[in-house]
Amino acid sequence: MNEIEQRIAELNELLHEYGYAYYVLDKPIVPDSTYDRLMEELIALEEANPSLIYPDSPTQRVGGMALEGFQKVTHEFPMLSLSNAFDEEGLRDFDRKIRQSIGDNFNYVCELKIDGLAISLRYEEGRFIQGATRGDGTVGEDITANLRTIRSIPLRLKEPVTIEVRGEAYMPKKSFAGLNAKRAEEGKELFANPRNAAAGSLRQLDPRIAASRNLSVFIYGIGGDGEMYGVDSHGEMLDYLESLGFVSNRERQTCGTIEEVLAFITKWTEARPNLSYEIDGIVIKVNRYAQQDELGYTAKSPRWAIAYKFPAEEVTTKLLDIELTVGRTGVITPTAILAPVQVAGTTVGRASLHNEDLIREKDIRIHDTVIIRKAGDIIPEVVGVIAAERPEEAVPFEMPKHCIACGSELIRIEGEVALRCVNPACPAQIAEGIKHFVSRNAMNVDGLGEKVVEQLLREGYIANVADLYLLQVEQLIQLERMGLKSATNLVEALEKSKSNSLERLLFGLGIRHVGEKAAKILAAEYETMDALMEAKAEELTSIFEIGEKMADSIVSYFATEEVQTLISRLKDVGVNMTYKGKKVAVEAGANPFAGKTIVLTGKLAQLTRNEAKAKIEELGGSIAGSVSKKTDLVIAGEDAGSKLEKAQSLGIEIWDENRLIENLPQ
Structure with missing residues (x-):
């Protein structure tokens, strides 16, 4: 067995090396016949010795079983979107704001904006373990099996690092043309563009379909702090990712002025048709991480980056x-x-x-x-x-x-x-309100899509959201395309949604001007639906981030008889009316996080970044992306870099992870 184990290990190494040269570097170092012969040898050895199949073996790129559905994945580091510029004026305004904030001593990295599907890849000790879609930026879908089929995604890195990388999966123009030609021959509907084709391919439940579509990727960044990997800038990070075995887009340029940025855009606006893949713009990023930290983030996007979109x-x-x-x-x-x-x-x-x-x-x-x-x-x-x-x-x-x-x-x-x-009794508003109530960020009822809601209303099974909780399997199976399993799953999903925390219910009710964030603030402040329903406008406006318009809307909403009846019915069917987050005292010394602005940096060993963020926010703290004079506390994990140094220079209080955990409720 020692000889067999040694040969399997040797074949794995050779095939990874040859595949990297072919699919990533585009510089084959052996003939195709040699690669195929070695692959056949490895397959034969693995079939005879299944216990010796490595998880990252080149033979494991395409699984044989189709999935039943995609699992949800919560990104440890949110996948933020970029703000957009559509003309030179927008870019010059972006540049002016950067210079006003950090001065003139900086440069940009300009990259092609690939027109594909944003993805996140996780590696542990150098081995690919999970891949996901961007989703809403916080929660995506696990498409690991499909991503494993993409040859330009390494299953094993050149160093045993634990890292999360971000990139764009795309379909080359040649692959797209071939796919549509085949679909035309088969009498199938054609894909409208390569982006739709790539996204559709990666959302197939059968990985063999994704494998047949000849997709590729470009990796453009990481999740988390670059300082954890010993690099100081975005350009250095791209070089580091390439050294690990990832393929990044080489058509990038470091620019010292906005004039150089505009020249780069002009060049690729003209050269765009000559590329082998589709692009829809140019991404411009401040290069150095320390300056990115100084510029910080808005709620949805970094202030240090912008996407220039080609004219529509x-x-x-x-x-x-x-x-x-x-x-x-x-x-x-x-x-x-x-x-x-x-x-x-x-x-x-x-x-x-x-x-x-x-x-x-x-x-x-x-x-x-x-x-x-x-x-x-x-x-x-x-x-x-x-x-x-x-x-x-x-x-x-x-x-x-x-x-x-x-x-x-x-x-x-x-x-x-x-x-x-x-x-308030308008049937169209009722239908749209129910669709919102069951949506992912509200009560999150799987299986209750728009068509099902419309059928339920049309058949008279429901008239408002409370009626949803009275639905029976026997009723649901009468609907079009609703089998016993789907009906059972839907009833179970509705039952599960009853236990949601109060903030989800508040957001789902669709109170005018009350979004997700405001719903969470209100739920944490009042803790119960009854307490919130009795709140006066002047009380509400005393809460940070609740303005007069929102306060008036909340008071008016709960004052109506129809709403009071609806809340009573929801209580009767068992929908939770209380906040399930941690309500904490805010007296001096009782809670070290309440009202504080806190920055997390470096690697955390005992908590994920999302877990630490959630726990701090439950205790009334606010998480910021960069260190500034307004920062109250920095939590520094392993390999913390520029953020830690800046906190030290500003005299900001610094804790390690152990101290954080000591101060969290047990």
Whole structure:
């Protein structure tokens, strides 16, 4: 067995080396026939000795079993999105703000913005263990089996490091053309563009399908602090990732001025068609990590980076009709129904018209020839009319005076541009409200999608969210495409949602102006639904981040008889009405985190970053991404670097992980 073990180990090493040269460096060092012969030898040895199959063996890239579904993955480090710039003015404004904050002694790294699917890859001691989609930035889906099929993703790194990397999975143009040619021969619907094809491939439950799609990746960064890996800048990090065996995009440039950035953009705007993959812009990042820390973050994106998006493609088509919909809050939204047209790689048949004022301002009429583009290459919108081609039958569009769903008179609230139905019994609002109530960030009821909600309402099984909890399997199996297993799972998901903490219920109720963050603040402050329902506006406005408009909305909401009846019914069916987070005392010395701004840096050994963040926030602390004079406390794990040094220079209190744990409730 020693000889067999040695040969299997040798074949693994050789095939990893040859695969890296072929798929990552694009410089084969042996003929294909040699690679294939060695792979066949390894397969034969593993079949005869299954106990000797390495988890990262080259033979294990494609599993034989299809998955039943994707598990959720909580990212240890959030995958933030970038703010966008669409023109030179936006870029110069970004540059001006950077210089005002940190001076002129810095440089940028400019990279191509790959048009694909954002992914996160986790390695432990150099071995690939998990891959996930970005999802909402906090929670994604586990697509490890599909990502293992991508040859440019190493299963084993050149060093035994534990690391999380971020990148973009994409489909090369050649692979996309071949895939669509094959689908055309088979009479299947064609993919609109390589981005959709890549995303669709990685969300297949059968990894063999993903393996057949010839996908690739570029790795562009890490999760966490670069200082943990001994590098000081983004450029150094990219070089380090390449040394580990990852493929990063080499078409990048360090720029000292905004003029150099603009020149880089001009170069790739022109050269874009010559690339073997699709790009939709350029990403610009401040290079040095210490300066990134100084600039910090907003709630959704870093202040030290921006994505320049290529100008949106504009096309013309006929406006066939204007469709009106009623939203969850009663807002009437007009949508253009178009003669289908290709825009930025996808077929567009509908586009946003935003509101009545825009229609009037641009004089948009049914039967007009209109100009369509995708805002940020994503959302189709009508940007103008070709008046010279206007037919005689095109007449100015008039918004209705009454709700299209319930007939109630529409109003325009002072200071708003939207027309609104204020009837709480409006069926359209009820439907949208139920869809929001069961959504992932609210009560999170799996299996209760839009179509199911609409069927339940149409069949008269439900009239409001409380009715959801009275549904029986026997009723649900009467719905279209609802089998016994799906019906049982849905009833179980509804039962599980009853135990959610109060903040999820508050957000799910759809109280105007109350988002996820405000719902959590209110739940932590009042602890029970009854206490919140009795709150006065002046009490509410005394809470940090609760303004007058939100306070008035909360008081008005709970004052209505319909809402009071709904809350009573939810209580009766067993929906939890209390906050399940930790309510802590805020007296001096009772809680060292309440009201404090805290920075986490370095590697934590006993807690994940998400666990530490959640525990501190439950205790009233606020987590910041960078150290500044406003920072009250820094928690420093192993290999803490520039953030720790800055905290020391500013005289900020510093704890290690053990002290953090000592101060957390047991």
